[in-house]
Amino acid sequence: MKKIIVKSPANIAFIKYWGQRDSKLILPYNDSFSMNLSDCYTLVNLEIYENKNIKQLYIKDYQSENYKNSKDESLNKVLKFFQTTKKFLSKDEEFGFKIFSSNSFPKKAGIASSASFFSGLAMAFTRAFNKKISPKKLSILARLSGSGSACRSIPDGFCWWSKGTKSDDSFAFSLAPLSYWNLCDLVLILSTAEKKVSSSDGHQKAVTSSFFKYRLLELNKRLKEIKNAFLKKDFTKFGKLLEEDALSMHMTMMTQSPPLYYWSGKTIETIKKVINLRKSGLEVYFTIDAGENIHLICQENDKGKIYDYFIRQPEVIKIIKNKPADGTRIIQLIN
Numbered sequence: 087m088k089k090i091i092v093k094s095p096a097n098i099a100f101i102k103y104w105g106q107r108d109s110k111l112i113l114p115y116n117d118s119f120s121m122n123l124s125d126c127y128t129l130v131n132l133e134i135y136e137n138k139n140i141k142q143l144y145i146k147d148y149q150s151e152n153y154k155n156s157k158d159e160s161l162n163k164v165l166k167f168f169q170t171t172k173k174f175l176s177k178d179e180e181f182g183f184k185i186f187s188s189n190s191f192p193k194k195a196g197i198a199s200s201a202s203f204f205s206g207l208a209m210a211f212t213r214a215f216n217k218k219i220s221p222k223k224l225s226i227l228a229r230l231s232g233s234g235s236a237c238r239s240i241p242d243g244f245c246w247w248s249k250g251t252k253s254d255d256s257f258a259f260s261l262a263p264l265s266y267w268n269l270c271d272l273v274l275i276l277s278t279a280e281k282k283v284s285s286s287d288g289h290q291k292a293v294t295s296s297f298f299k300y301r302l303l304e305l306n307k308r309l310k311e312i313k314n315a316f317l318k319k320d321f322t323k324f325g326k327l328l329e330e331d332a333l334s335m336h337m338t339m340m341t342q343s344p345p346l347y348y349w350s351g352k353t354i355e356t357i358k359k360v361i362n363l364r365k366s367g368l369e370v371y372f373t374i375d376a377g378e379n380i381h382l383i384c385q386e387n388d389k390g391k392i393y394d395y396f397i398r399q400p401e402v403i404k405i406i407k408n409k410p411a412d413g414t415r416i417i418q419l420i421n
């Protein structure tokens with residue numbers, strides 16, 4: 087039995103990907119920009135068997151002791167991605183597998199668990215087929231998993247997903263290594279409940295929002311500005327832009343049909359606290375993915391004070407401290 091263990095980070099987008107111009111090829115309407123997270127990651131352990139009838143998925147949830155055999159929609163997505171990978175790598179052969187996946191954070195709660203899982207699986211399957219492909223191709227394959235943002239977990243550090251013109255040129259690359267800027271992402275866990283509507287379903291309805299066309303128009307400018315602010319390490323400008331973009335994505339979500347409200351009352355309470363904290367002189371900005379939990383982006387020097395404030399808030403269950411991180415890596419290979 088051959089075994090491949092891959093570690094892959096979740097990523098937090100400063101400029102979000104929302105809406106797909108091609109839902110089969112998972113092509114986005116806009117470029118997006120993210121940072122890989124040091125302490126929110128998935129370990130994908132792929133065991134390979136000669137018996138091709140073995141196709142199993144086991145998931146160990148956050149803070150749980152045991153793996154559970156998953157026979158639902160998650161397994162179907164994995165089986166579909168296995169076929170996509172075979173086609174992408176032009177491989178005819180088939181093998182059996184058992185996948186053991188464990189997360190360092192709650193899944194389906196707005197912390198990109200599908201991005202870390204599918205980027206990890208893209209690398210593990212590719213290795214299992216004994217194929218060597220470029221980081222660009224691996225990013226394209228991860229995108230084709232269905233979780234488009236998985237393509238941004240493949241390269242290192244700060245990653246830019248270029249929307250491209252077709253499947254072959256829509257991929258993520260590293261804009262800067264993790265050492266470029268010691269930004270922090272404090273993930274405030276307000277709830278570990280799984281969201282009811284997946285982002286895959288949500289993307290399909292983005293075009294029904296009358297706000298969406300304004301989002302796309304303002305994005306051209308915002309993308310240029312955030313790249314500049316990043317290259318100059320202008321945190322004030324950078325923070326303002328990333329917060330604006332999170333709000334613009336959630337405006338789209340809330341105004342699409344049917345509307346998607348990922349926020350809870352606790353999310354709004356926390357947003358207000360972030361704004362007040364900023365008024366008091368601490369520079370911290372928020373961003374939110376498809377879930378009610380909040381990501382606080384700050385600089386290393388302010389991290390301690392921001393952490394101490396939020397850990398005392400009754401709605402905060404836990405805080406995961408993240409630094410920028412490398413992308414997807416094979417960490418163990420047993421032949």
Ligand code: PMV
Pocket residue numbers: 098099101102103104118198200201232233234235236285286289375376
């Ligand atoms: O990659 P998906 O299909 O899980 O979509 C994720 C989209 C957001 O997390 C909401 C935004 C982003 O760019 O990460």
